Amino acid sequence: MTTPEAETTETEPPVQEPRDERAAASERSGSDARRPEERLEQAVRNAEQALIEYEIAVETFRVEVENFSRLHHQKLGPMYARLDELDAQIAEARAARTGDPEDLRRAQEARARVMPMPAVEELFHDWMDSEGLRPEAAAMLTDQSVRPPQRVRPSDEARKLYRELARKAHPDLADDERERDRRDEFISRVNAAYAHGDEALLRELAEEWAAGPVPAERRPSPTEELYARLEWLAQRKELLTVVARELEEGAIGSMLRLAPDDPDRLLDEIAEQLLAEVAEREAELARLLAG
Incomplete structure (x- = not known):
């Protein structure tokens, strides 16, 4: 397999007689820059x-x-x-x-x-009964949940942290579009943490919000x-x-x-x-x- 390499081609401008010394110097200066x-x-x-x-x-x-x-x-x-x-x-x-x-x-x-290969009965040992595959086995084979997902009940402290963060970081409090986007992204993480009842993560998010936004970095120059x-x-x-x-x-x-x-x-x-x-x-x- 051949590897294409980047090649830089440069076409030299046609040689022309300078109109005058000053104009030629200006053109050379602009071209060099x-x-x-x-x-x-x-x-x-x-x-x-x-x-x-x-x-x-x-x-x-x-x-x-x-x-x-x-x-x-x-x-x-x-x-x-x-x-x-x-x-x-x-x-x-x-x-x-x-x-x-x-x-x-x-x-x-x-x-x-x-x-x-083992027989089907051996492969599905304890997975089958007289009526066929058990519900648990069928669920595993079809990538479905064996049991309905358990309902998460956030603790009182998690509820408190969530309410405080929702009040402080609500997107409607933003002064400009950039700040609104930052708050939207942050609140989405807060909602996800609360949905899982993750009190520790809510505490980390509270600390993150208290620290304030990360200072904007200097934009690199076109050359950089x-x-x-x-x-x-x-x-x-x-x-x-x-x-x-x-x-x-x-x-x-x-x-x-x-x-x-x-x-x-x-x-x-x-x-x-x-x-x-x-x-x-x-x-x-x-x-x-x-x-």
Whole structure:
């Protein structure tokens, strides 16, 4: 996967004869004054475009890996399961012939890898009765509450704190829109804490309100904002690089990279190899059972 890099291109203005010495000096001065910020803005635009392309490439590859993984499981999963079963039978046949403790241990380990799924009755032990699933089990399987939520009864102190905060921080007491927004956000937290009967959180909110609003920070200059934007873009790109590397180096990603243009052919080749291995295992098992 190629990583698009941000490139800064600069087009030099056509050379013109100066109209006069003073006008030419003024134009050079104005151009020099604007150029650093203009070049920074161009660098940010280039980096943003490069990041967008890179995100598209990473997401596209992620979807390809996910789809290939699903096809791999659907097409080859039964073959892998068959190989595990044959390995267990071979190990068990060998252990039955030798009686060696080490062979017995290997046979047990091989069989454990293909242990059949428990029956439905075992999965739902104590969950079922003569009428089917119990209400508690049905609720858990459907992500519903087993019992109706208990009603929260705030303490007297919680009620007192809530009333005081509601009076002090009511949005109608705001002098401007910004203060109203701050009070709206704060009151929403107060309401949530009271709804849960969280007296400790209400105390913390009371202390927060008593401390007053956080002083407004100095707004960064346009140049500072551009540099901050560049830094964020660089950090985002580093994160995407890690994601891309993990996808590429994973088992499915590595396989997909072997045949990016024709993954179905790769699956067919792997299936042929697995079928050959299955045939070899079956022949080995037949020899062990015959001997």
